[in-house]
Amino acid sequence: MLLSVQDLTVSYRTRGGELRAVEGVSLDVERGQSLGIVGESGCGKSTLVRALLRVLPPNGRITRGRILFDGLDLAALPSAALRRVRWRRIALIPQSAMNALNPVMRIGDQIVETIVAHERTPRAAAHRRAAELLELVGVEPHRLADYPFQFSGGMRQRVAIAMAVALRPDLIIADEPTTALDVLVQDRVLGLLQRLRAELGLTLLYITHDVPVVSELCDRIAVMYAGRVVEHGPLRAVFARPVHPYTMGLLQASARGTASGPIVSIPGTPPDLLEPPAGCRFTARCPFATAMCAAQDPALAVVGPARSAACHYAMDAGRMREEMERHDVWTAGGRVS
Amino acid sequence: MDRGGTGVVTAVFTLEEVTKRFPRRGGGAPITALDRVSLTLRPGEILGLAGESGSGKSTMAELLVRLQTPTEGRIRFDGGDLAHLSGETLHAFRRRVQMIFQDPYESINPRFTVRGWVEEPLLIHRTGGPAERLAGVREALERAELRPPDAFLDLFPHHLSGGQRQRLSIARAIVAGPSVLVADEPVSMLDVSVRGGILRLLRALRETLGLAIVYISHDLSTVRQITDRVAVLYRGSLVEIGPTEAVMREPRHPYTQALLSAIPTLSVDGPPRRRVALPLEDGPVPEDACRFAPRCPHVMPVCRERRPALVEQPAGHAAACFLHAPDAVAKTSAV
Numbered sequence: 001m002l003l004s005v006q007d008l009t010v011s012y013r014t015r016g017g018e019l020r021a022v023e024g025v026s027l028d029v030e031r032g033q034s035l036g037i038v039g040e041s042g043c044g045k046s047t048l049v050r051a052l053l054r055v056l057p058p059n060g061r062i063t064r065g066r067i068l069f070d071g072l073d074l075a076a077l078p079s080a081a082l083r084r085v086r087w088r089r090i091a092l093i094p095q096s097a098m099n100a101l102n103p104v105m106r107i108g109d110q111i112v113e114t115i116v117a118h119e120r121t122p123r124a125a126a127h128r129r130a131a132e133l134l135e136l137v138g139v140e141p142h143r144l145a146d147y148p149f150q151f152s153g154g155m156r157q158r159v160a161i162a163m164a165v166a167l168r169p170d171l172i173i174a175d176e177p178t179t180a181l182d183v184l185v186q187d188r189v190l191g192l193l194q195r196l197r198a199e200l201g202l203t204l205l206y207i208t209h210d211v212p213v214v215s216e217l218c219d220r221i222a223v224m225y226a227g228r229v230v231e232h233g234p235l236r237a238v239f240a241r242p243v244h245p246y247t248m249g250l251l252q253a254s255a256r257g258t259a260s261g262p263i264v265s266i267p268g269t270p271p272d273l274l275e276p277p278a279g280c281r282f283t284a285r286c287p288f289a290t291a292m293c294a295a296q297d298p299a300l301a302v303v304g305p306a307r308s309a310a311c312h313y314a315m316d317a318g319r320m321r322e323e324m325e326r327h328d329v330w331t332a333g334g335r336v337s
Numbered sequence: 338m339d340r341g342g343t344g345v346v347t348a349v350f351t352l353e354e355v356t357k358r359f360p361r362r363g364g365g366a367p368i369t370a371l372d373r374v375s376l377t378l379r380p381g382e383i384l385g386l387a388g389e390s391g392s393g394k395s396t397m398a399e400l401l402v403r404l405q406t407p408t409e410g411r412i413r414f415d416g417g418d419l420a421h422l423s424g425e426t427l428h429a430f431r432r433r434v435q436m437i438f439q440d441p442y443e444s445i446n447p448r449f450t451v452r453g454w455v456e457e458p459l460l461i462h463r464t465g466g467p468a469e470r471l472a473g474v475r476e477a478l479e480r481a482e483l484r485p486p487d488a489f490l491d492l493f494p495h496h497l498s499g500g501q502r503q504r505l506s507i508a509r510a511i512v513a514g515p516s517v518l519v520a521d522e523p524v525s526m527l528d529v530s531v532r533g534g535i536l537r538l539l540r541a542l543r544e545t546l547g548l549a550i551v552y553i554s555h556d557l558s559t560v561r562q563i564t565d566r567v568a569v570l571y572r573g574s575l576v577e578i579g580p581t582e583a584v585m586r587e588p589r590h591p592y593t594q595a596l597l598s599a600i601p602t603l604s605v606d607g608p609p610r611r612r613v614a615l616p617l618e619d620g621p622v623p624e625d626a627c628r629f630a631p632r633c634p635h636v637m638p639v640c641r642e643r644r645p646a647l648v649e650q651p652a653g654h655a656a657a658c659f660l661h662a663p664d665a666v667a668k669t670s671a672v
Contacts, residue, residue, distance in 0.1 A: 040528035041499075152617070182389040183555060184615060187599035191612055209529060212601035216610070236605045253529045255603055256558040258582065263540075263562050265533030269498040 001068070002203055003029040003052075003171060008065035008075070010044075010051045016274045021047040021060075023227045026300070029171070029220075034197060034204040036214030036235070038250070039224035042270055045207045048224075049175050051075075052205075053092060054082055070170065088118045091169040095176040097160035101148040107134075107159055108144030114166050133162040137192055154185035161192065165200060173205045178213065186213075193217060211254040215239065220306075223247045226270045226281040229300060233307030243309040243317040245286045248324050266330055280312070287329045288313060288320055348413075349517055349549045350378040350401060355410035357396050370396040372573040372628075373410065375647070378517070383543055383550040385564035385581060387557055387596070392570040394553045398521045401551060402436045403427070432462050435510035439522035441502035445494045451478070451505060452490040458513040473512055480545070481508035482538060500531035507538065511546065518542070519551045524559060536563045557600060561585050566653070569593045572628045575647055579654030589656035592629050627659070635660055 010022040022044040067074040111130035131141040137158040178186040231244040252264040268285035358367040438444035478486035481504040524532040577590040630640040648662035649655040
């Protein structure tokens with residue numbers, strides 16, 4: 001196992017008290033695999049990324065759990081040792097490359113700096129590698145001399161990808177890398193990531209709110225809700241037979257419908273994490289919730305081959321999926337999203 | 338209400354060869370945000386305006402609500418020229434055409450209560466006494482599905498979720514009894530799980546209030562879910578327009594085809610999605626050429642020499658492309 005996140009909890013100190021943005025999250029990523037982490041705003045996916053890279057804001061800290069990366073516990077690693085792991089072994093493709101690139105430094109120099117800062121490589125060799133990297137991501141090598149502002153959004157994102165793969169890291173974390181891009185540009189970047197995965201055998205942790213994007217890029221999927229992983233498993237199996245009602249709703253709401261078809265939404269809003277409910281955090285929005293759901297917090301339990309879900313009624317998933325076929329199940333009783 | 342087919346079409350808005358140019362910062366040739374666009378908005382219809390950034394769709398929204406006026410061409414509202422409105426007639430126009438913005442956080446003044454925010458348009462338009470206005474606010478909240486209205490009246494925006502804020506914007510937009518809503522990316526900043534609720538609401542308001550809605554979005558999947566017709570813009574030009582399902586099922590313009598093929602799907606079985614890899618957008622295109630010619634996979638010599646007109650094909654479906662109308666002349670007519 002290349003990455004094994006075990007029972008990770010990340011808390012922020014806030015004026016309202018302690019906020020557990022990520023609570024008891026466990027995830028595994030094998031070498032060469034691609035795991036998509038999907039969820040909506042406030043689900044904890046960005047905090048998870050920050051915790052993995054140990055770049056939490058000053059009021060945030062890892063309060064429990066381990067992040068085992070190739071045997072090293074990143075959660076406990078001193079910062080000097082961490083610097084040897086970050087970027088060289090774990091690289092990040094950020095949401096906005098503009099924020100990641102130095103605006104007053106030529107692209108080529110930035111890639112060269114990245115390489116020589118982490119490897120004993122002569123500058124000339126690093127420069128040649130930078131040109132190869134641009135070619136790899138479909139940017140003409142002569143643009144090494146250009147500054148970030150001279151690139152379009154899609155081109156900058158390609159440069160960010162080139163920098164992420166520059167040191168051949170073991171793991172690449174992509175944090176919503178196409179969210180800010182236009183449809184056609186997004187499509188090219190997704191195509192590029194698919195190709196790089198195949199050519200370089202990348203191990204990818206792909207964070208996004210956009211479920212369809214995951215379907216083209218990932219082998220496995222983890223669905224997060226209100227700080228927890230609520231479902232985790234092979235992409236095909238989860239898409240075909242979701243077990244958690246939130247996953248069912250998210251998939252329905254993400255489907256590309258037609259004018260005559262139903263428009264699905266999930267009524268209500270996620271709970272306030274300063275005062276999380278006692279039971280299942282999806283109770284208030286779940287069409288199948290019972291008294292038990294409000295009282296008892298379901299644990300993530302095995303529900304199939306390499307699959308887990310956190311729902312008291314996981315055994316009943318077949319019946320729930322059937323009822324979901326009637327899309328008005330979400331709005332029954334006049335509930336409004 | 339006439340939704341096409343009988344020849345004469347009544348229209349709420351009619352755009353006739355509308356061009357909008359903006360001066361370039363630091364001088365130089367002006368930027369053409371919209372280039373000779375002609376189309377109509379029919380009573381009671383939901384018309385989608387789809388395009389990527391730089392397509393001119395937001396400029397279109399600003400022209401429709403008269404935050405901007407065309408550089409050339411004309412926009413008619415209920416038969417009258419928008420550019421000629423002033424004073425009382427402009428005031429009346431502003432009551433009848435309302436806008437909903439993309440960002441439900443930035444577009445609402447945080448110091449207003451829900452009641453104050455929804456009531457303000459009634460004060461601006463000097464409608465009714467206090468009791469009447471409160472009744473109007475309650476009704477608008479009810480229609481926007483902020484129920485029960487009394488539970489929301491005294492809340493501030495920070496008490497509301499993103500979806501509830503967008504409902505608040507909609508309540509404000511409908512409170513003074515408009516006939517048209519211009520919604521600029523109204524769900525793109527909302528979580529996927531709540532988008533559908535706003536889309537259903539817009540559809541419901543069209544039915545109950547008989548509103549015509551201009552739905553502007555870069556996201557063709559939501560366009561497909563709620564619009565009757567869709568207009569596709571590319572770099573300021575209208576490249577295709579038609580009944581939404583017809584355009585989605587059989588896109589005619591190569592740009593529309595590329596846009597549709599670029600949408601990831603949930604499907605995990607079957608062959609992988611075919612990618613139409615277009616060359617990247619490059620520099621300026623000559624005035625008398627198709628805007629899309631430099632990137633078009635089907636480009637022909639004529640595309641670089643003449644500008645294709647929007648030519649209507651069966652059932653109100655039209656595309657500006659020489660592939661479909663080899664003898665397209667450069668004079669367009671409203672579709």
